[in-house]
Amino acid sequence: MSRNVPRNPRLRAWGGHPLSEKMPVPFNFATAIATALNEVATKLELDSTIFAPEVRMADPRHGDFQANGVLPYAKRTKQNPRALAEKVVAALPDDLTALCDVQIAGPGFLNFTLKEPALDAWLTAYADETALRDGAKSAQPEADQVYVVDYSAPNTAKQMHVGHLRSAVIGEAIARLLDFSGAKVIRDNHIGDWGTGFGKLIWAYKRQLDADALASDPLEEFERLYKVGNKAADEDETVLQDARQELVKLQSGDPENIAIWQRINDVSLDAFQKIYDQLGINFDHTLGESFYNDKVEQVYTELTETGLAEESQGALVVFHAEHPRFKAQPFMIRKSDGAANYASTDLATLLYRREHFDADAAIYVIDSRQGDHCQQLFLTAAKWFEKTNRKLPRLEHTSFGTVLGENNKPLKTRSGENIKLRELLHEATERAAALVAEKSAQLPAEEQAEIARVVGVGSVQYADLCQNRSTDYVFSWDKMISLEGNTAAYLLYAVARIRSIFRKLEQSPDSSAAFEAATALETPTEIALARKLTKFPEALASAVGPLRPHVLCLFLFELAGEFSGFYAADKVAVDDPAVQARRLRLCARTLLILETGLHLLGLRTLTRM
């Protein structure tokens, strides 16, 4: 019999960890409380269609968790809320009341405060990343489902710019969060490698190529050529005709044009990879629009045969008669010239993901401005899959707002150009390097450079993640790099200070032997820190559920704040071995959760800064 299988059925429901003989402890206390309250409701024969525990994290002044469900239930069933609350509390199972004190507050709220032994048991049970991962997986109903995460997706022949930042950063964090929670994640970079712009670009490539520029900075040269071709086509009708001919030749497989196109894509992907390397992004697949060239015909055929698509003004479009807006606003799946567009390839892509990857879910990390497109895509796919007896994956448009400059307009350079991601990351690193030189001049130059890279890039990533993704956000170098408040540097600094303690004491955060002498948590700052640590599962679940990384950011910031308070109040390197051991254990767990959390967000961490 495996000792990893909880014998207590409630513990199993909690995703509990049976390491402590004297106290079984759930991974997620909030879930445990909700489970217990539902059992009580059954025991008391409450109407389960009305009763919901409504457990949430509480203001620390009121305890660790509060359950608000008793009051509305009592109101709806015309009972005295307080009397019902007392009945519920009296019926709570012993294993829950062993974990926390329960109080009735106000008109019938239940306040749960974790007892010190429960905190202690949690810190014992969840001592490494594997334990956290197992706990997260057990708490996640979608564990083992296949999630395709579609993010980044830049266009080839152009450099990545600030407009590509959020999809890449948020998408990566979401992929990591889902993976940590037990999903089978497939990271798919759906690059735009087949646009109509290639005709103009190839036209210019054949006539105005600067070989030296191509050798030194090919992507810059492709961008210049595109502008040349675009301008020429605008000014001269015959150029436009020629450019169209180049596109037709490309699409019909002309070897010369295919070779140029291939060259452009190779160069582009190399440049993208340099950015991805800095951001810690690795895709499982890069299946761009060109990959679906031979797969759109099936889309046309099936959508026509099922009666979903119709001809309109020479194009093939889908209307949704039942929809107030999409009954008139078409979803165009084939242009009047017969060419595919991104609606066609997106439909083909979804089918491929369903059939080839067996996807249970597809997450589209795309700009909120494409909301209509996604809605039409999802609506069309739902009908198409239903009519063809296919299982529709869970489809989610994980949208995000625009990065604004301090003038509240989309962020651009002074001359009105998009800011290149390469330059943005470079400047972030430079600014961080200046700070490192000022604050940590004693460190070797090489280490200073590494710190600058981690802090600089991490600051960009964190600034993007820490705000609710649905809103636009104002980009500010000063706020981002000032390293105060809810920033990457503040969190990285907390990590570095913990590492420093272990170095000074010549101990390892991974060695449980160092913590054996630990006694019960005592000081208010010790207890506050431990209480915060046990909220990680809640924060994680709240971030994964609605795919909102900023919830995790906020938790990590608050955790780092609790740690800083503890650090200032309670010295770890004290003579008393019991006190030192228990504080060292708090440091080890804080380090574990800060690092795990930051890595989930896609940031790297440091040992010194």
Added chain:
RNA sequence: GCGCCCGUAGCUCAGUUGGAUAGAGCACCUGCCUUCUAAGCUGGUGGUCGGGGGUUCGAAUCCCUCCGGGCGCGCCA
């Protein structure tokens, strides 16, 4: 015109299945380094939650309406 998002402290933002005295950070004022990294910590000032109405034990949160801002809506992706 239709639709989506948004409006919370001087600034940038949390608070989204309705819950306790609406919270942070920055800025400003105030203390704290011969003690583990002061890129830190402690205390304080600061609010008609855009306006008005409604729903109820309870509304920043839900509904209605108005004001203000951003974005999208047939051949770019």
